[in-house]
Amino acid sequence: MTVHPSLQPSIEAWTQSAEAIAELVSPLTEGEWNQPSGLPGWSVKDLVSHVIGGECEALGDPRPIHSLPVDLYHVRTERARYNEIQVDVRRHHTSPEMTGELEYTLIRRGRQLRDEKRDPEATVRGPLGRMTTLREQLRERAFDVWVHEQDLRRVLGRPGALDGPGAHHARDVLLERLPAVVTEGAGAPPETVVVVDVTGPVDFMRTVRVDAEGRGSVDGRVSLAPTVTLSTDWETYHLLACGRLRPGAAGEQVKLDGDQELGQAVLRHFAVSG
The missing domain is CATH 1.20.120.450 (dinb family like domain)
Incomplete structure (x- = not known):
């Protein structure tokens, strides 16, 4: 064996x-x-x-x-x-x-x-x-x-x-924790769609969807009309998610398109490891 x-x-x-x-x-x-x-x-x-x-x-x-x-x-x-x-x-x-x-x-x-x-x-x-x-x-x-x-x-x-x-x-570990960031952390309401677009040596695009019961899931399907899109590079992503970088210090390394209030809430709760 x-x-x-x-x-x-x-x-x-x-x-x-x-x-x-x-x-x-x-x-x-x-x-x-x-x-x-x-x-x-x-x-x-x-x-x-x-x-x-x-x-x-x-x-x-x-x-x-x-x-x-x-x-x-x-x-x-x-x-x-x-x-x-x-x-x-x-x-x-x-x-x-x-x-x-x-x-x-x-x-x-x-x-x-x-x-x-x-x-x-x-x-x-x-x-x-x-x-x-x-x-x-x-x-x-x-x-x-x-x-x-x-x-x-x-x-x-x-x-x-x-x-x-x-x-x-x-990347895989952090993405598993992303739905909780959106639902439990940021308090996104049902039917919210959050897209995370990451470039760099590890590049990916993932979509967090909040269903009618408020449960979040993540997948790789493209969303044509997301509530908010968060774009950044892989190094910044992992630094934020691992609590090594405060959202306010990320500056132009993070771009938010769409619902700014929700996007900022997601960033405030982005750290899932420390």
């Missing part, structure tokens, strides 16, 4: 992003490890610690027994507190300790994924310790690792990987 075909895209996306992160951080000096990552309260080291911690949990390792300091201003939610444990426990690690643990963890995780024989619907530990399916766990890990690869590329001045397996995987 081999790895189930439905898991292969997530594994491929994870592998390329994980290897890229290891390559990006391997030559860093101690000072570069400690520079701000662009995420609130986290250095580059903290960001990599988060990746290591996520993979350790996916491997089934026990979580560290660790008490957080009370003065971490960026830890405001239970989700943030959960994630911070894996980060704070590594804050005093040296750069060789970080690269060594990252390499060892990725070797273990890569071996696990290559030998994965479980059914995609098998129950495993997922984000925040909640139980989920193996399919969803792998999907979330591949998405998370690609997003943090991009975080590192921006802070280190090493752009790239905006058109590989990880980018296409991230």
